[in-house]
Amino acid sequence: xxxxxxxxxxxxxxxxxxxxxxxxxxxxxxxxxxxxxxxxxxxxxxxxxxxxxxxxxxxxxxxxxxxxxxxxxxxxxxxxxxxxxxxxxxxxxxxxxxxxxxxxxxxxxxxxxxxxxxxxxxxxxxxxxxxxxxxxxxxxxxxxxxxxxxxxxxxxxxxxxxxxxxxxxxxxxxxxxxxxxxx
Amino acid sequence: xxxxxxxxxxxxxxxxxxxxxxxxxxxxxxxxxxxxxxxxxxxxxxxxxxxxxxxxxxxxxxxxxxxxxxxxxxxxxxxxxxxxxxxxxxxxxxxxxxxxxxxxxxxxxxxxxxxxxxxxxxxxxxxxxxxxxxxxxxxxxxxxxxxxxxxxxxxxxxxxxxxxxxxxxxxxxxxxxxxxxxxxxxxxxxxxxxxxxxxxxxxxxxxxxxxxxxxxxxxxxxxxxxxxxxxxxxxxxxxxxxxxxxxxxxxx
Numbered sequence: 455x456x457x458x459x460x461x462x463x464x465x466x467x468x469x470x471x472x473x474x475x476x477x478x479x480x481x482x483x484x485x486x487x488x489x490x491x492x493x494x495x496x497x498x499x500x501x502x503x504x505x506x507x508x509x510x511x512x513x514x515x516x517x518x519x520x521x522x523x524x525x526x527x528x529x530x531x532x533x534x535x536x537x538x539x540x541x542x543x544x545x546x547x548x549x550x551x552x553x554x555x556x557x558x559x560x561x562x563x564x565x566x567x568x569x570x571x572x573x574x575x576x577x578x579x580x581x582x583x584x585x586x587x588x589x590x591x592x593x594x595x596x597x598x599x600x601x602x603x604x605x606x607x608x609x610x611x612x613x614x615x616x617x618x619x620x621x622x623x624x625x626x627x628x629x630x631x632x633x634x635x636x637x
Numbered sequence: 638x639x640x641x642x643x644x645x646x647x648x649x650x651x652x653x654x655x656x657x658x659x660x661x662x663x664x665x666x667x668x669x670x671x672x673x674x675x676x677x678x679x680x681x682x683x684x685x686x687x688x689x690x691x692x693x694x695x696x697x698x699x700x701x702x703x704x705x706x707x708x709x710x711x712x713x714x715x716x717x718x719x720x721x722x723x724x725x726x727x728x729x730x731x732x733x734x735x736x737x738x739x740x741x742x743x744x745x746x747x748x749x750x751x752x753x754x755x756x757x758x759x760x761x762x763x764x765x766x767x768x769x770x771x772x773x774x775x776x777x778x779x780x781x782x783x784x785x786x787x788x789x790x791x792x793x794x795x796x797x798x799x800x801x802x803x804x805x806x807x808x809x810x811x812x813x814x815x816x817x818x819x820x821x822x823x824x825x826x827x828x829x830x831x832x833x834x835x836x837x838x839x840x841x842x843x844x845x846x847x848x849x850x851x852x853x854x855x856x857x858x859x860x861x862x863x864x865x866x867x868x869x870x871x872x873x874x875x876x877x878x879x880x881x882x883x884x885x886x887x888x889x
Contacts, residue, residue: 482844484843484844488821489839490776491793491839492781492791492817494821505701506703506845507703573713609879610752610876621878626745
């Protein structure tokens with residue numbers, strides 16, 4: 455009898471501990487060091503998740519420091535209905551050595567502090583290259599290659615491989631937004 | 638009669654004293670309050686500085702999905718002229734930005750590519766930090782240097798605080814303090830002679846791997862910056878781009 459009560463008590467305790475609310479991981483600011491001392495939950499929480507060190511960008515989850523503010527991350531080279539937004543940077547411009555694993559970033563550039571970018575630079579060559587149809591509003595964090603610069607009404611645009619981009623600043627990061635012909 | 642009064646006072650007084658004394662003599666509580674007082678004094682001193690320059694050598698850690706923890710180095714430089722002028726340069730191996738605030742406009746430049754953006758913004762440095770963060774998602778590292786000692790809802794209240802002890806940082810004898818709050822631990826090395834933070838370590842305790850942001854701070858007081866320090870004058874090679882509002886960037 456005593457034993458049974460004890461068992462019931464233990465079961466009750468275990469049950470209680472299992473039922474305890476688990477802090478939702480998604481609400482945590484994980485991965486990066488905090489660069490200033492702040493309360494974890496702000497009115498507009500900007501939480502982050504850990505990034506994957508080895509995964510190629512095509513499979514990479516949209517995990518920037520602040521995925522809510524960097525929604526395009528991981529969608530570079532996305533193929534939509536046979537059309538591809540070509541972001542075929544010339545990797546040699548910024549990198550030496552093998553690019554295969556992407557750990558040869560030995561030169562300084564200005565591509566944000568995302569060192570995965572070398573993986574993203576593999577050209578998104580698909581059947582759609584010749585007649586690339588970029589999606590208006592699509593955002594890229596790498597500056598496209600082979601661009602001609604154009605200024606319209608005081609705003610800078612880039613014309614690269616048949617696609618118009620508007621360089622913008624989001625936070626302190628550069629973003630290149632696909633736009634209609636500004637002229 | 639006099640003895641009676643005295644006796645009554647003693648009788649009334651002693652239980653009250655007995656109730657009050659334990660928390661006052663709790664070493665942990667005393668230690669905590671001393672550490673918080675030291676932080677407050679340093680904050681008040683920071684508030685009193687009209688003009689200063691700080692150079693920070695930073696190590697920032699990032700933890701990845703499989704637990705790999707990497708360190709990245711960067712350099713942050715602030716030039717401050719209160720109430721409303723601020724220059725910040727942020728330089729890492731992969732990113733270089735300069736931030737100018739002259740009390741009228743906020744300008745951010747990417748010196749290597751020549752892109753820059755600018756938007757009207759007025760107010761004090763503290764108001765600038767709030768607006769830049771809320772409207773545009775611009776987060777300036779180590780902004781505690783400008784928030785300490787002010788009423789700030791974002792500043793956590795330490796649940797624990799402790800003086801660790803003496804520490805020499807270059808030419809500066811300092812006292813090393815530890816503070817704990819929800820989701821964040823931090824350590825400050827406060828100069829014994831100049832009452833300035835000479836090192837700051839921020840530990841993210843929301844991630845079990847606890848990535849750390851560690852900065853050694855080199856101070857120049859009264860640098861007498863020129864007015865041009867805080868205003869960006871574009872050359873013909875600089876290209877204006879738009880600054881995307883926070884909600885636009887978030888909505889897409």
